[in-house]
Amino acid sequence: MTGKERYEQIEIPTRLASVIDAAQRKAAVRKRTQRVLRYSSVIAAGIAFLFVVNIPSVANALSKVPVVGNIVQVLQFGGGGERTDGVTVGTEAGEDVFKIQFNQTGEPVSSVPAYTVDHRDAPNRLIFTFNGVRNFDYDTLKQQLLDLPLVKDVYENVILDDSAMRFVIELEDGVKHTISEFRDPGYLELKLTSTGEAVTPREVFYVRSEAMPQGEALAILEEIYLEDDVTFIKTASDHFIAVIGGYESREEAEMKLREISARGSYSDDLHIDSWMSDKHPD
Structure with missing residues (x-):
């Protein structure tokens, strides 16, 4: 079952009339806020990139990892990618690395679709949001992530936009992460490491x-x-x-x-x- 089909079968609670009215009143505010968020994400991504790639240990580790494609940025939060539509999402998991790949009409895309990554505590979690995507196998994504030893849980968030997807990755306490964006082909690579320290x-x-x-x-x-x-x-x-x-x-x-x-x-x-x-x- 696709994400869209699951969405269409959702049973809406009866206690929504007042909430929906409030949502409609917020529509204008939401449009203004989204513009601000887009600019903020670009700024945050730039700051994160400068912060992470200038850490000698991270830069040294990246230089030793064989990769396909050209690296665009390395971040821990923020966003990037390019505006697109109709992209299909695929995934690939290693021992401590998770790749999110993208293709269109059966061919890899050159750039990652527009995305944001948010990191929150209590619980320790990453929130991935992608725009311009319409097909992804959430069940496979979830199972591959849960097979990683440093991942505690994975769950989807419903978005009122059938060209967007969001999922949350809960991490074990004391786990650090980096996210690398590549182009030609476009994909994201999430790398998880444990500090080994009690939290x-x-x-x-x-x-x-x-x-x-x-x-x-x-x-x-x-x-x-x-x-x-x-x-x-x-x-x-x-x-x-x-x-x-x-x-x-x-x-x-x-x-x-x-x-x-x-x-x-x-x-x-x-x-x-x-x-x-x-x-x-x-």
Whole structure:
């Protein structure tokens, strides 16, 4: 079953009328925000590139790895690629390396389609978003990633755009990563390494939604709270929640919730919660 077919079969919760109304009111804001995000991603990618490739250990390691294609950039967060449409996604996994490949009409593309990578803590996770793609085998991607020893979990996020895809990779604590972008052919390479150091868990505070199945309800929450940098986390019961923040104190989370609550479009669908950084919320 394709990603689009799974999307079309999603059962939409009945408690969405007020949420959809709010999403429509946010449409204009979303368009402006997306423009800002596109420019921010380019800037972030440039900063990340300068930071990573100038670390001697990383540069030295890259010089010893045989590659196909020309390297464009190495980053830990940010974005890149070029605008396209109708690209098919393929994957290939090694011991600690995961390649994301792209082709169109059966031929490898010269450049990676437009993408962003976000890194978040509590839990330690990478969020990949691709635009201009329409065909990908999510089940194969998930299984290959789960076969990597440093990957804890993989899950998809529904996006209200049939030419975009997003998936989340949860990593074991203490795992570091680099992402290399190549062209001619265009592909991404994710490399994972363990620091071997113990990570001390800490309590983290979030503004969060109620738990719900993966589906359109969560995608609509992204439309509403896009300007609040909302992301999504899997719960201990395999449901999903929208989260804002990742604060060190309850007071910071409460301040953010008061800010959101003061908006005329707010529909009282968020609350404060906390959990340890190495655990999942209920």
